[in-house]
Amino acid sequence: MEVRLIVKDKPTDPIIILSRLPSDELTPLGLQKVLVLDYDGDLTFVTLKTTTIEGAERNLQKFIGSEKKLGVLACSNLSRGVLMMPLEISRSQKEALENMRRHWAETGYSPRVIPAEIRALLLQSKILARGVAESPVIRRLP
Helix, strand or coil, X not given: CEECECCCCCCCCCEEEEEECCCCCCCCCCEEEEEEEECCCCEEXXXXXXXXXXXXXXXXXXXXXXXXXXXXXXXXXXXXXEEEEEEEECHHHHHHHHHHHHHHHHHCCCCEECCHHHHHHHHHHHHHHXXXXXXXXXXXXX
8 A cells, every 4th residue: 555645535444544734824823734644545635623732732642641551543424523542552563654744744745555453453443443333322523
């Protein structure tokens, strides 16, 4: 699977949030542009409510806690709203995601093979999102 930076009207759910991007004059007030990796393996940009991403980041910090776990945010659109899921990740998954972010920052984009660690993380986030979607209880973020 190759990684490429593309513009998608609707990235394939779920997405893994790689980094927040600086706002510019085209970014509406109250929204935040983020770099994401979607389930298809494409790097793309999405825009989320600033309050949503900030709340999700606070939840991720609580999830990681004082145990120094490693974590990442996954996001999925459900019929009942946007689901932001904190996921625990391994050191090798963290390093693979960091390498993707760093490579994007240095080059803009480049064809690359997605490491098995990241493919496993994408699958894990899809399974969790599907389980939550089928659950009668969902906690929505603002």
